[in-house]
Amino acid sequence: MSELRKEVRLRTFLKGRIVFNNGNASMDCLVRDLSATGARLTLSQTAVLPDAFDLLIPAKDKLYKATLRWRRSDSVGVAFQNDRMETPAAPAAVETSAAVLLQRIHELETENATLRRLLAEAEAAMMDKIA
Incomplete structure (x- = not known):
């Protein structure tokens, strides 16, 4: 062959x-x-x-x-069937408006701030146990 x-x-x-x-x-x-x-x-x-x-x-x-x-x-x-290799078609791009993106950024910033506050509280609690 x-x-x-x-x-x-x-x-x-x-x-x-x-x-x-x-x-x-x-x-x-x-x-x-x-x-x-x-x-x-x-x-x-x-x-x-x-x-x-x-x-x-x-x-x-x-x-x-x-x-x-x-x-x-x-x-x-x-x-x-042909010598050229094809790339699979990419999924259709989702169009999002600027308002939707700004809203998502705001949500992520709020979540980030909450997580930072919880982390600071957890670190403070650990320091209190050590001291």
């Missing part, structure tokens, strides 16, 4: 997540070999995989469009 590869795969031990069925189904895997064009995955579950799925590797913050190429006992080989 290695003679058919265009690139050398690097040995890895990365947690991966196979996502399919429009994001409604997923399973964990280990990424054991990785190159720019494909990977070898180890599965802990015996499950039927579709011919194409997304492979998410959180440690690298990468999402690959993968195509199943081969399967042996607990391992599968995948080829990435």
